[in-house]
Amino acid sequence: MPRETEIARISRDNPYVMLNSEDPDAETPVVTATIANTSPTETQTIYINGLNNTCVQVPVEIARKALQIQEMGKGIKCICFVDLFFNLLYMLYGYVLGFIFALASLSGIYSTYHQSRSMLSCYLCYQYIMCISKLATIVFYVTLTDPAVRNSFHSNYPQIELPDSMSASIFMSTVLFFIQTYIACYVRKYYYLLPKSGEKRYFVARALPVSV
Numbered sequence: 001m002p003r004e005t006e007i008a009r010i011s012r013d014n015p016y017v018m019l020n021s022e023d024p025d026a027e028t029p030v031v032t033a034t035i036a037n038t039s040p041t042e043t044q045t046i047y048i049n050g051l052n053n054t055c056v057q058v059p060v061e062i063a064r065k066a067l068q069i070q071e072m073g074k075g076i077k078c079i080c081f082v083d084l085f086f087n088l089l090y091m092l093y094g095y096v097l098g099f100i101f102a103l104a105s106l107s108g109i110y111s112t113y114h115q116s117r118s119m120l121s122c123y124l125c126y127q128y129i130m131c132i133s134k135l136a137t138i139v140f141y142v143t144l145t146d147p148a149v150r151n152s153f154h155s156n157y158p159q160i161e162l163p164d165s166m167s168a169s170i171f172m173s174t175v176l177f178f179i180q181t182y183i184a185c186y187v188r189k190y191y192y193l194l195p196k197s198g199e200k201r202y203f204v205a206r207a208l209p210v211s212v
Helices: 059-092 096-114 119-143 147-156 166-193 200-205
Strands: 004-009 033-037 045-049 055-059
Touching: 059 096, 059 166, 096 119, 119 166
Parallel strands: none
Antiparallel strands: 004 033, 033 045, 045 055
16 A cells, blocks of 8 residues: 655754754754654654754654644744733733733743743643633623622722623623633643653654655
């Protein structure tokens, strides 16, 4: 049965690719990656072209993670930068939480450039906090649909202005909650794709000539 080949691209900053300064064999991987599909599927491997047309053979499970994390990298960076922008805006209005959340966004940005699981875990916790806060907002507005509760709230906190239409506020809060949940799941997926200390070594082995 003829072997089908899928061509993909992996950049030098992919967390599964070890650069020359970290490679004792001085075999720097380049950007072209190939997945050779063989039979049975358990034997699928990835080939990273190295110097002098050599390549490194990698288990397919790690190869899939490397390619998937490559696709998601730009999306994660975009999310982190948008978060940082809005958190800096909150700081202009004197919100202390804006400064704290801006630090969380910076940790996410740092993790995307340095592939740090620990820094991304901070940003992931921030995403979970945002999901909980938006869910709490929905519960708060639903509770205020009761006239007795709303009047009691007005009596206790007269300085706080409530929206005129609770249904519209509940709808918008629900939409924001689902968007935030999707973002949190996206970041969580990226986090679990990042290599652990043992997995990172798969792309470090000395480049061997492989016929593809």
